[in-house]
Amino acid sequence: MQDWLDFSLFQHPVREYLSALAVLLGYLALFIALKRLGCVYLNRLARKTDNDFDDFLVKLISDVRPAIFLILSMYLVSLHMELAALTESILRRITILAAGIQGILLLQHAAEYGVEKACLKGRTGDPAAVTLSRNIKNILKWALWGLGGLFVLDNLGVNVSALVAGLGVGGIAVAIASQAVLGDALSAFSIFIDKPFAVGDFITVEGLMGTVEHVGLKTTRLRSLGGEQIVFSNSDLTKSRIRNYKRMEVRRIAFKIGVVYQTHAAKVRKIPGMVRSICSGIEGIKLDRVHFFSYGNFSLDYEIVYYVLSPDYNVYMDKQQEINFALKDAFEKEGIEFAYPTQTVFVEKGGAS
Template identity: 60%
Template sequence: MPTFEQIRQWLNIQLFNNTLRDYSVALVTLVGLILIFALVKKLTVVRLRRFAKKTVSDLDDFIAELVNKIGFPSFVVISLYIATQPLHLEKTLESIIKYLFVVVITFRAVTLLQQIAAYGVAKSYQKARPDDPAAQTVVKNLTAALRWAIWALGLVFVLDNLGINISALVAGLGIGGIAVAMASQAILGDAFSALSIFVDKPFQVGDFIIVGDFMGTVEYIGLKTTRVRSLGGEQLIFSNTDLTSSRIKNYKRMYERRVLFNIGVIYQTSSEQVKKIPFLVQEVINKIEGIRLDRVHFASFGDFSLNYEIVYYVLSPDYNVYMDKQQAINFALKDVFEKEGIEFAYPTQTLFVTKDS
């Protein structure tokens, strides 16, 4: 059995600029720190989950999941970095451990920050607009933008700690950087337009809109494009920049629909009947539920007809409801005019022939 003096001599043996005692202390520190980190994590998660069961808020559940996602590899790398600090390692090995530590810490911080950002955006937006059908799309796009920004900052931090001069790297891009900036100009324009749509809310998912000669129901609002399902069934894709610079008709925001239509009767209609027609039309429209009459006027003398202009309101924005009401009016007017002996006009030409004596 080795004596204490022999063990002390063994521990003082030099190996790669460190004694075996130094390596032993580093190993014990490494294992001890890993166990401590794992134990602290387990106890923290258990207590947080136990506390979360007693509360209504999901914030404590979120924090518990954040802590629970800190993995074993992170404990190993952090413990390795701390345990090897007293050792005199070769520059290459020391740099590898340092860079590994920086990368792992940055990765863990970035993932933590993006999860916090996603949670914060979702909670704040849903609290402000709980009934907004576009909330999920907004949260998804804003979270994606924040994720890219956080990862970009993390990459800059890692490169800086690796000894890479970021300023020189950016300056070295030169014309290539300008080309990339010009190429990304349209993308950034669409992204800002998407932000404008989210803030101003000219339309939402589920709204029926008309843009120029195109119409349909909004299905998706993204950072670059908005997708609309047309009446024919095909999907229309608009860039957000085009949408924000166009005149948009949003029929979902309509509370009631104003309808103007015209009817014409033949010139042979008697003056008494001509004066009676506005009252007949009023009587017909007032009997139909869900609409409100605005006016009926004998508007003009046409080429082949006496023209009446009728304006009424449908008390529903639904297009099918409007067509049902218009059809009911047309049926009723046809019946009433037949009973009164009033004829609708249609394009005709009357030739008057006079005979000279």
């Protein structure tokens, strides 16, 4: 038995390998125990608090890969053994690479948690907030992996100075070429902060109108009444005048009617009262004013202004239709004729001289 333990394998006795294996298993058990104890403690703490930060910490610890414990244990064991330079170098590089990847993943989870808390606080169901949160998380993810990759390469002995210098020159060129993209990204952040509109709002921009479908990092997409999609760059939107009909509480309506010039003066004076009576009998509207305001080319013109107590466009059209039907019925009973474009030609016969 003693001879077997002293048998040399790759210049190390079996006894040393068994000792290293025991220490390896000890380190591995220690790491796993610390992870489980941390999760148990934080779970107990989470049940006593209302915030979700401790829940996040539990998830963060749970996401630590078991493989990293094995690699760290192997590296710690190797410190107490006399290994070949190549073997030691390979093991060291594997440890740095594994630790770097695990560290970047943990930082990524922490950054995503922070972004969600900042962007989605009180706006969990807001599609614009969800979109912006996703875009920011993607940017941070790429930045973390880029910087983390450089850090890992530097610790692996790679000369990253030339790479960083090259990236700096390339970054300047990319920044110059992507000024519009960066402007749109900043405009997207401005839209998120100021909230001039949200997904589902009906807006008009420089004469174009539609329902907001998507607010992205570069563009915002609308669905027009005709069904086609309208795409705006975010920088154009922040420079434009936007009318948001979704936030309308009441709708102000002004329209005109005209009656023929042959209408008797008494009936002309009677029309405003007729309009008031009609509007007072229609629910969901509030009459503001009605006036005989001008003599038109072919009609006596009245202007009627009222409010629809709903922002819904279909409700407005229903109320306007109800008013039009009532006006038609009332005018027919009173013998009042609506005017329409006509032209009267007077022909004068000249006398013989």
